[in-house]
Amino acid sequence: MLLGCIADDLTGATDLSLMLSREGLRTVQTTGLPPDGLDLGQADAVVVALKSRTIPAAEAVAQSLAAADWLLGAGARRLFFKYCSTFDSTDAGNIGPVAEALLRRLGADFTLACPAFPANGRSIYQGHLFVNGVPLAESSMRDHPLTPMRDSDLRRVLQRQTGLAVGHVAFADVEAGSAAIARAFDRERRAGRAIAIVDAITDAHLRSIGAAAADLALVTGGSGVAIGLPAAYRDAGLIAALTPPAPAIAAPPGRAAILAGSCSAATRGQVEAAIAAGVPAFRVDPLAIADGALTPAAVTAWLAAQPAATTPLVYSSDAPEAVHAVQARLGRDKAGHLVEDLLAAVAAALPDAGFRRLLVAGGETSGAVVAALGVRALAIGPEIDPGVPWTLSLSGPAVALALKSGNFGTPDFFLKAWRFLT
Ligand SMILES: Nc1ncnc2c1ncn2[C@@H]1O[C@H](COP(=O)(O)OP(=O)(O)O)[C@@H](O)[C@H]1O
């Protein structure tokens, strides 16, 4: 293994795994620390998916260090810390504290931070993150249920999370190419800055950043900044060759269902489009879970009762005002856990009910679902949309899973995803 990756949520991990495998690294993804005896085969990269984005910072650090130790023990020569392309975090963490701890563990004094992902509309200019052309703090991310992002300047956001000095490599250096970026890294390092936000607007910028980062023991960012790493590692002689990804995966036969626990704008649009197209849909009301009126068994029974030719949808996705009202009644974390636990319990019952193809929307939601299913490792299959592949379970029940980041995918994602399965 060359590259050991630690992702702070599950959909982020599949996003990164897709990028690495598409660019030529043989990649295996695990949920939590790899299970004992997992055959890593010829893997060039292992991506460990944690569920550490919104847990207390000290726990996120401890889990990330445990993953780092496992990966380094298994031979990793470089580490990658994957967080969200919208930099999802709070002033308490967890991006700063985890990056800081990983640097210390590696004995390294410098890394970069770059969540840009142009294929999904995330770009960074003069340290500010834009989402589909809108400053982060004016995008729908300002109303995220768990990590509302109210400052677009990533230098300020990150500096509030860490005692290390945060630096910046700006557009002019990035546009000038990998040699200029490498010089800028040196400049930042000599100035005592340990983490530099790096501007990037295009994939070409990200490839230049990758080339300049081949020597860094730790890279941090979204999946976008991984685009240039495989070729850079090959050019640096760290791996012999790039390996093209497998073209398709054979999904286990069985029924299909969609579970959506994301309240992000893209998912809400996908829910609306699916309902408009006639997909049978069940709306989960968090208050009904809280007062015991809605149980996982009732939802599972509803799914099983839908016509076999349909792909039913269970969703809790709601508009920001409705989410705020629920959170005011139940508390933010309790509301989140009630919904996650219900969808996870439903998912756990689905393989035995004949459902073997599941599309899950939402990072936290996917983490809860995959844990409940008992799936510990995933093979990466074809891309549905940028950042979202089909995956196949390598442990636990045989299921095909599309784990969709809340804000990814075209409006018809819930309708078209099935076409990519064989
Ligand atoms: N109607 C709702 N009211 C309050 N919280 C909700 C509701 N629906 C889902 N949630 C919670 O919001 C969070 C969404 O996070 P996540 O699944 O990561 O989606 P995303 O990928 O969009 O960030 C989860 O904790 C989920 O349980």
Ligand SMILES: O=C(O)[C@@H](O)C(=O)COP(=O)(O)O
């Ligand atoms: O980088 C990204 O945007 C995604 O890979 C990701 O991490 C998304 O997280 P969720 O929106 O919580 O699914």
